[in-house]
Amino acid sequence: MQSVRIRKGLSTDLQKVSEIHIRAWKSAYKGILPDEMLDQLNLGRRIQGWQMILEKEQGQLFVLEVGEELVGFTHIEAARDKDLDVKNVGEMTSIYLEPESVGRGFGKALLEYSLDKLRQSHFTQMSLWVLKDNKLAIDFYERNGFVFDGTQFVDPDRGFVSHRYIRHL
Template sequence: MPAVEIRRATENDAHDLARVHVQAWKWAYRGLMPDSLLDGLDVERRAAGWKRMIHEGLVPQPHLAVIGSTVAGFSHAATSGDDDADPQVGEVTALYLAEEFVGTGVGRRLWEAALDQLRETGHTALSVWVLDSNHRGRNFYERMGMVPDGATKQELIGDSTLTEVRYRSSFRDAD
């Protein structure tokens, strides 16, 4: 595995964060979401959103994986927003990599950083939502000890309705 620095993102990282976010959606979701939606993603708009959310403290700061001077990926975690989740349930809300870093161990390091953050903030269980058709993502979460719990939801993204499935685990199962 390449030498990876895992650190919290700051406002100054918003553009790199957005670049990885957009690139990751384009390679990971091609064929799972409409091309028009993926082709219309805008790094500058996403960067402005990340900068505002980090600046205003609207979300916990994401974790970045940095290799040399390159942001290779990021993860984000917070308390679950699911209606049926108690306050001890954390959620990994994002885990994205630049395509060239898939399979290098960077994703696992970002996953572990998100879990550490959730543990440190008192969460005892975790969840993650993933597109039902995202087999790569589902396989990763299963390797990390996550299990589908039967919950599904429909998300309207662009003009498409997509189905997501929820994976859950206690921390002792997800290490």
């Protein structure tokens, strides 16, 4: 059996991280976000975005490898929402798997790892945003103890709706 390992994400991982990011969006958000938006996702821009996050040391990026293959990642930082207490609430801004690797427990492993990292930094809660129609992810979050806190965001340009979920650590 191949080993599963989670480690800090490095700049040398960003090509693969960004490829997974785009493939996961195209797979998970098909029918939720407009096709033309998914068709316009750009690998170069995505890599630049992640590079900036690493350079600014904005939060922490973690990657999951199965054997030698990077198949998923997560990113956490202090909560970005102004109405949350940034000293106590950490946010998981991303959790994405290669579409073929969904449903094998890797999402749970990345989530548990992220929760542990927030606990080590003395956070007491985790928040996250999810598209309200992303049923697979919402089921995953609810199975793992997250609750919709009643806060929603409506994208001003395209109208899609995201919900905020919270759980105690």
